Amino acid sequence: EDKVVQSPLSLVVHEGDTVTLNCSYEVTNFRSLLWYKQEKKAPTFLFMLTSSGIEKKSGRLSSILDKKELSSILNITATQTGDSAIYLCAVEESYKYIFGTGTRLKVLA
Amino acid sequence: SAVISQKPSRDICQRGTSLTIQCQVDSQVTMMFWYRQQPGQSLTLIATANQGSEATYESGFVIDKFPISRPNLTFSTLTVSNMSPEDSSIYLCSFRGTEGLAQYFGPGTRLLVL
Numbered sequence: 001e002d003k004v005v006q007s008p009l010s011l012v013v014h015e016g017d018t019v020t021l022n023c024s025y026e027v028t029n030f031r032s033l034l035w036y037k038q039e040k041k042a043p044t045f046l047f048m049l050t051s052s053g054i055e056k057k058s059g060r061l062s063s064i065l066d067k068k069e070l071s072s073i074l075n076i077t078a079t080q081t082g083d084s085a086i087y088l089c090a091v092e093e094s095y096k097y098i099f100g101t102g103t104r105l106k107v108l109a
Numbered sequence: 110s111a112v113i114s115q116k117p118s119r120d121i122c123q124r125g126t127s128l129t130i131q132c133q134v135d136s137q138v139t140m141m142f143w144y145r146q147q148p149g150q151s152l153t154l155i156a157t158a159n160q161g162s163e164a165t166y167e168s169g170f171v172i173d174k175f176p177i178s179r180p181n182l183t184f185s186t187l188t189v190s191n192m193s194p195e196d197s198s199i200y201l202c203s204f205r206g207t208e209g210l211a212q213y214f215g216p217g218t219r220l221l222v223l
Contacts, residue, residue, distance in 0.1 A: 034211060041199050041217030043152070048211045088151065090212070095140065097212060099152040 003027075004091050004100035012106045017079050021103045023089030024071040031092040033072050035063055038086040038102070046074070079107045111136040115202055115215035122192055122222050129188045130218045132202035137182035139205060142212070143175070146199040158185040158202075192222045 004025045013019055023033070032050045036043035047056040049065035049072060056063050060077045076083055084107045090097040112135045122128050132141065141158040155175055156164040164177035179185045189196050202215045 036214075041219060042201060042214045045211055045213055090152075096142070096154055096157065098154075101151050 004089055004098050006087075006089050006100035006103050008103060009101065010104040010106070012108065013079055014108050015080055017107075018075065018077045019079060019105065021074040021076075021087050021089075021105070022071065023074070023091075023100055024069075025089075025091045025098075025100075026070065027091050027093040027098065029093055030067070030070075031094075033065055033092070034090045034097065035072070035074050036088040036090065038088055039084075043088055076105075079105075081107050081109050083107050111138065111204065111213070113202065113204060113213060113215040115218055117218055118216060119219040120221070122220065124193055124222060126192055127188055127190045128192065128220060129186050130200055130202070132185045132187070132215055134183045134204055139182070141179060141185045142203045143177060143185070143187045144201040144203065144214075146201065148197070152201065155187070158187075189220065192220075194222045196220065197222045 007022045011019060032048055034048050035046040037046055047063045049056060049063060054065040063072060063074045065072045074087060084105060086102045086104050088102045089100040114133045116131050120128055143155040144152045145155055146152050154167050155170045156166040156177055158164050158177050158179040160179045160182050174190050176188045197220055200218045200220060203212050205212055
C-alpha cells in the first residue's frame, strides 16, 4: 500500500532556530513531491520536487529530494513565530496525491 | 496563477441534513479534486471530479454519500448527504495548476454537524 510518513509529528523551537522536517514515501510510480504549509484551513503550496528538480529554495525555506532514499527534507532557517503551522508533504502517484501525516511546528518568541 | 474560491467557508448543520459545497476556479482546469480533513488528521482524497462524466471515488467513499458535480472546467460541487457528527471536517477542493503538476487548494469549508 502506498504511504507517506512525516517526522517528527510535532516540534517546538525558539525563534532563530533551524529546523529540518522529514518526509519518506513508498509509492509505486513516483512523479513528484509537494510541500505545503497549513495555518488555518487551506494548505499553501511551498515547493514541488521532481526527478528533474530535486532542490528548491525560497528565502529561509529550502527542500531537497533524495530519490535513492525515497525521502525529502524541508529546512527552515532563522525560524520566526509566523512559521508556526502544520507542514504537509504530498507525493504524486499516477494522477493523484497521497498526503503525509504532517509535522506541527510551533515557534516560540 | 488561477484563483480558487469555495463556499460556504463554514457551516453548522443538523444531523440527517445535506450540505452542498461549491468550488469555483477563475480559469479552466482539467483536474479538480475534493479532500476531507478530519480533526487532527491529514488530508484524505474523496474523489476526482471529472468534467462531463462521473467522479472517480477513492476507497471508502461512495457517490450516494458524497455526490459530486462538474458541469464545466471551472466549477464543481460536493454534497455531503445525510450528515452525521462523524462528517464534521474541513472539506477542501483543489486543482492541478497549469505550471507543471503542482496542486492548489481552495480556502476550505469547515463543517460542524450536531
